[in-house]
Amino acid sequence: MSARTRRVSRRVLLNVAAVIVFVCSVFPVYWMVNTALLPGSAVKSDTPHFWPSEFTFRSFQAAWNDGGFLPALGISVAVTVITVITALLFGFLASVSVSRYRFRSRKTFIVAILVIQMIPAEAMIVSTFRVLDGWHLVNTIIGLSAIYIAMVLPFTIWTLRGFVNGVPADLEEAAMIDGCSRNQAFWRITFPLLAPGLVSTGIFAFIQAWNEFVFALVIMTRPESQTLPIWLRSFVQATKATDWAVVMAGSTLMAIPVIIFFLIVQSKMTSGLVSGAVKG
Structure with missing residues (x-):
């Protein structure tokens, strides 16, 4: 493996790790806002809602x-x-x-x-x-x-x-x-x-x-x-x-x-x- 290939591979791995850290850091905030926009019935449902398809501002x-x-x-x-x-x-x-x-x-x-x-x-x-x-x-x-x-x-x-x-x-x-x-x-x-x-x-x-x-x-x-x-x-x-x-x-x-x-x-x-x- 050439030096250039190793540098590219290292850069790709670092970028992937950075994306993983970013997602893990942002997801709790996203889930908080997502839950706030969901109606009460959807929040109490056993099925997780990853996107507020029927969002409401009632909670706010x-x-x-x-x-x-x-x-x-x-x-x-x-x-x-x-x-x-x-x-x-x-x-x-x-x-x-x-x-x-x-x-x-x-x-x-x-x-x-x-x-x-x-x-x-x-x-x-x-x-x-x-x-x-x-x-x-x-x-x-x-x-x-x-x-x-x-x-x-x-x-x-x-x-x-x-x-x-x-x-x-x-x-x-x-x-x-x-x-x-x-x-x-x-x-x-x-x-x-x-x-x-x-x-x-x-x-x-x-x-x-x-x-x-x-x-x-x-x-x-x-x-x-x-x-x-x-x-x-x-x-x-x-x-x-x-x-x-x-x-x-x-x-x-x-x-x-x-x-x-x-x-x-x-x-x-x-x-x-x-x-x-x-x-x-």
Whole structure:
């Protein structure tokens, strides 16, 4: 077998593997939307329907018109926005500090970040609830946001630290030789190069805060304070049959903001790669 034939065969195998991975990743999403568009009788049927031949938007209307959807949407949006902005702000400052400066207990701080990530958040759920209850932050957006920030901040710091380390300090020194101050060199040269890292960690924080269920279930106990994952749970009841078409429709509505957010920021992941390294 010639070298060219081996290259072609390898390329074909890689393409086939990529297609298989893509189908396995997309199929659950397709099945969710497909089920949401099916009538209730088709969903309960023993025969699987891989295409909604008699599709209906009744399930989407039922989920949208449910009295708890819009309040839960507002709370989820508020908590997620607060979590993403705060985590990126403090994570960015902390990552720059541990990467660009040498100070006492720097290594201890880095090791502490790793150790904190190894501790399951659910192991501290009782003590967390008691602390928030003592501060009168149960059933509040601020209380739940504080928990989510504490959950995503260690990962945010660790990830952004890798991006900051990947930007040579020589670029800032070259800009300072050209007449920039240290702050100007950082914001004009280094910060644009960190844009992909900020976007990546922002997506992680967004997904974590948007989909988190356990802490929201324990902390947001009032019906008017529930987030979208808790609202979606209300359709699954032990006293009556679950309308899975409505559950899938609600899940689809929950996924739409995540998709929109990713479409908005995905172009930013590469736009900042070289924008700060080009001298105008």
